[in-house]
Amino acid sequence: MDKPFQSMQNALADEYRRLCSDAAAHQPLAYLRLRRAIRNVIEQRAIEPGQTLPSERDLAQLLTLSRVTVRKAIAGLVEEGVLTQRHGAGTFVAERIIKPMSRLTSFTEDLRARGLNPRSEFFERDVGEVTPEESMALNLSPGVQVIRLHRVRYAGDEPLAIERTVVPASVLPDPMLVHDSLYEALEARGCRPRRALQRLRAVLLNARHARLLHVPTGSAGLNIERRAFLDDGRVVEFTTSWYRGDIYDFVAELQTD
Template sequence: MSDAADQIFAALKQSSQSGAPLYLQLRKSIEDAVNRGLIGPGDALPSERDIATKADISRVTVRKAVQDLVKGGILVQRHGSGTFVAPRMERVEQSLSRLTSFTEDMARRGMAVRSAWLDRGLYAPSPDEMMVLGLSSSELVARVARLRIANDTPLAIERASLSASVLPDPAGIGSSLYAALELTGNRPVRAVQRISAANLGEGDARLLEVPPGIAGLHIERISYLASGKVIEFTRSIYRGDAYDFVAELRLTGPSEEGRS
């Protein structure tokens, strides 16, 4: 039996919730072991069968306790690999007053950045893309979708749309879309960003390595050139447990003083 199992069952023996349902006792023992550092981020949990055998409880009880902890973000399950203690996330604080790329944001924090490409291609535009980017039905739209990863932790899914006249070869983009746009004089200078809460669907949750249904941030951004022309339409999903968006608020003038 692994050291992790011994630590869990030591915590289980110390549980004071003897009158609570078994799955709650087991859930608390695992959570206590994690919080006390007896098992750390990335450590594998014993199998359901091993836990059930040693604790003398049913596998259904074990499964219920584990699923509760997965939903709570304490554990993560990886298909074909098992159940692990979730990594401790270092929250990223991002200002809403600066228009920067993900690559620039993370590099400024000294974090190693990489992307997993989900899509790069030219397509017929959707009605939303036609409306926002000012495209006709006969024009093409360039779509660039990436899973953004910092320090080996997936943080965001970005899905950007641009006119094919601006980005005729999406496959040629390197690590930064904005760097590629800057080379052609098409880097945006301002943007309007709308942020809303969202429960992550199964596909996005799988990419971000979080449980389906967990809270996330849906961000829609429309970016503009200095001329006022829309250059980019991006819809992103960010992990809710990793990001804080911060805005500085200022009094606009003496006439506003005293108002609440």
């Protein structure tokens, strides 16, 4: 067994046992403890993107768990896009950012779950009167005040996406309340969205977008429009994003009736 793999196994075992003994972080279900342990060691960079996890059998033996428990823990992380599975090859830490479209999560949450460091570079954070387009998207009357956020979203020093976001000022009155995560700012005010409608299409990035994302002009990108709603049906967010197509995969699970 090579040293990096042995080191990863040791890190996983140590973190799992720490969670078992830590009363403050105690989770009574073993598969959730294991899921948290795997996520934590990824965030600590003890497991690198593209690295193979131990097999279900090896993890079960290492941690004295059933293979059913291990399988359930891994399946949840695969669903979230933190891990990927290749038939006949094993389970790997995702190299590309895989964004499941069945779960409403923020950019910041997605990157933190993968052990990446999210940050934002703002070009605009201000308050103004709603435009006709924004009024239609947010179901607002003319003259209503909104906040606008225009920023590049990063993982460390790597630009991943450009976002333009509009939020009713009645929900979030001060754009300076948003640091990295819009959803954290909304949640602090009891206004985190509960569902969203998204429209995704493939685009070629224009010169300005390509320059901001550090890719050649005409590179493949993904344009996404999101309208997010509160439980009472109010639209709380209208965001238009441009993602790098060489890094992001958006995945949807489909089922028959």
